[in-house]
Amino acid sequence: MTALLEMRGISKVFPGVRALDNVSLSVAPGEIHAICGENGAGKSTLMKVLSGVYPFGSYEGDIIYDGETLACRNIRDSEARGIIIIHQELALVPLLSIAENLFLGNEVAKNGVINWGQAYQRTEGLLKKVGLNELPTTKVEKLGVGKQQLIEIAKALAKDVRLLILDEPTAALQENDSQKLLDLMLELKAQGVTQIIISHKLNEISRVADRITVIRDGASVSTMDKHEITEDRIIRDMVGRDMAHRYPERTPNPGPVLMEVAGWNVWHPEQAERQIIKDVSFNVKKGEIVGIAGLMGTGRTELAMSIFGQSYGQGHKGSIKMHGAEVDVSTVPKAVKAGIAYVTEDRKGLGLVLEEPIVKNITLANLAGVAMRGVLDKRRETRVAEGYRKQLAIRTPGVQQKVVNLSGGNQQKVVLSKWLFTEPEVLILDEPTRGIDVGAKFEIYTIMKELAEQGRSIVLISSEMPELLGMCDRIYVMNEGRIVGELDRSEASQEKIMALILKGEGKAA
Known part of the structure; x- marks a missing residue:
């Protein structure tokens, strides 16, 4: 033909x-x-x-x-x-x-x-x-x-x-x-x-x-x-090579509870009578990767954004503790100061300034870290960006390259670098591998593994159940704004996650 x-x-x-x-x-x-x-x-x-x-x-x-x-x-x-x-x-x-x-x-x-x-x-x-x-x-x-x-x-x-x-x-x-x-x-x-x-x-x-x-x-x-x-x-x-494993091998070794969210409630930003997050409680331990599963529209992103500086919603109620002490997360700077960072699912719309170079994007969330007496130190800024370029293997001729010219996987590494430069203890990753290929996914997973081994805590929100099962030590399941179940790594499966979602429809956890 x-x-x-x-x-x-x-x-x-x-x-x-x-x-x-x-x-x-x-x-x-x-x-x-x-x-x-x-x-x-x-x-x-x-x-x-x-x-x-x-x-x-x-x-x-x-x-x-x-x-x-x-x-x-x-x-x-x-x-x-x-x-x-x-x-x-x-x-x-x-x-x-x-x-x-x-x-x-x-x-x-x-x-x-x-x-x-x-x-x-x-x-x-x-x-x-x-x-x-x-x-x-x-x-x-x-x-x-x-x-x-x-x-x-x-x-x-x-x-x-x-x-x-x-x-x-x-x-x-x-x-x-x-x-x-x-x-x-x-x-x-x-x-x-x-x-x-x-x-x-x-x-x-x-x-x-x-x-x-x-x-x-x-x-x-x-x-x-x-x-x-x-x-x-x-x-x-x-x-260009065989990939025997889709996810890096890791031996979980979680420490004590690092972040604890208790009785968290959030209402819609424009419809004050509509509750989006309903009495959610969960915790993440030091060096642990915790997943949040659920169908789209169940409130996972809204939960993450509301924790991170109350970036979503109104009428926030409940408490967030770090190392057992309650912290103020009412604004993004306060959340960052408390040791929390959030990598958005919308990297192009909310995570990056596409027309700016890599160096500007990486330091944007922590300008104080590259300033001397309130004046930006461009040499220091470049050193920081180069450090993350090498550490996260961002494929680019140099850090002056505009982010818009990078591939999706490399853009995601820039977003990660930006928030890692704030030195968070808890990193919330919202759909971190959406729209990137299997090779770049493995590199993101490897970064997650290394961060956990360094004692950082990770909350992973993902619509891909194999990703949650392959990377997480524990998985919380959300439905209709509630936590409807919790599964340990050893017992989690796609069938059990879906069963919890269906069983939990319309019910409080």
Whole structure:
């Protein structure tokens, strides 16, 4: 069968960096083709070449699409050929309606006048195709991330898509929404839509992909058919070595209780009558990794943020003790002073200043640590940042590099460095490996292990149960704002966690 898309010998060079080196990719009509690789391997760069973000002439090699040479100058050129890319960061306008978003820049109009009746009618048809029954006039801000992802696909269908590119489409979705999206991909395949999916979730790739191409260090290293796909082979090709263990081996040796949260209650920041955190009590010991499991929306992030300087909610009640003595965590500086740090799940939106260099981001939470008599010591600041760059193996030419140019895994290491520089005793990690590849995940896990061995305490919030089971000494289970159970490392399993969630629905712990 003649390929719909062939990318031959694609190379792309940025100043000082060869991002792509002679990459080749072939995609057959109607197939779902997965692209895997570590963060920074060149996957997104390759798709930006294909979609015209990096225009014709800015790269080497040839792109043959539908039997003709493709020479896109911009995204509009690629979309005119039916090539639509959906980026990991959704490109919807929250304050506009679904209909307005679907046809933004592609309006249903005649003589410059929009035909809203026709636009709404077409919107209803497109929403039905992706399994949504929302009104066309519904504002996007009212919808969850899962539905917004489906609207992005509906938007692509509105442009007569032939080749749909999905970049980490399930990275921010919970399990149910992820399964709906994968089911939709299979439905689109049955309708003849060719798809390319970039993903780190190997189980999802194994479910939907007909073929997989693995990219490592800017070069294509292998392409395998569906019957050849195994997680072990994908990982080996991605990282260039066998990974016998997904998690570093460690022997837990917890000390006395370091932090104790008792009777913690928090109400919604805007709806004072709505209680979000309900009488939560838990503790973490010195040198211990404690997990908090639960489905999305059960209050895990709200709990963490409310502990960290009351960054979330209002009407906080309860107590937090460090070393047996109650501490004041009513503001972020006070929480930091008490020895608590929080690594947000939203590293790009809340954890980093993307347009600033690494050095500025690392020292941002502890400027006093790089100042002399209130004046910033730039040499000291650089030494501190270089120290963390080496300690956490942040892959970058230097600490003056802008954070926006780093891969997801390296960005996460910068966020970790920022909070480690505050010298916390308790480090709360909220989804610390979301959107990063298996190699970078292992590096984050290794850092966690080393911190625990140094006597730091870690609270790990994760939607990935294997991650909790592989890293934690104890796991608390949350549901509907409550702690509904506690499991020791030796007894914890995915089945027991889910049983606690289901058993605890609507009940106090």
